[in-house]
Amino acid sequence: MTQDQIKEILASLADHENRLQHLEGTVPPSSALSAGRKQKTLREMVKGKKLQNGQEQIAAIVGYYEKILGQHIPKDRIKEEWANAKMDGTFTAMYLSRAKDTLIRIHADGTCDLTQSGEEFFAKLINNES
Secondary structure (H helix, E strand, C coil): CCCHHHHHHHHHHHHHHHHHHHHHCCCCCHHHHHHHCCCHHHHHCCCCCCCCCCHHHHHHHHHHHHHHHCCCEEHHHHHHHHHCCCCCCCCCHHHHHHEEECEEECCCCEEEECCCHHHHHHHHCCCCCC
């Protein structure tokens, strides 16, 4: 390789690096991309879906927060979200204790996320599988 070819390659690499930095700086994160279209509410997501029991309803709430909103829900807020989503039946703490360690995890700070089984359930729920 000649010195001119090496300079040409280095210039090309520098150009690519500049383009990449420009793209990374101006392309909005994926969560911002979804802001352009309306996001489904929890109520809209569970409406018409047959959830077998309270544990699945809790997993749907926790999954909505984790997978759709990208945050963990405090366990004290689950009852409020249950009411907001107009889920069948009334919320009882027993559902939370039954779902714990099977479909959801409760962390030391009081926030909840899905277990692996919970993630599988939530994936089937949003894909309308039984």
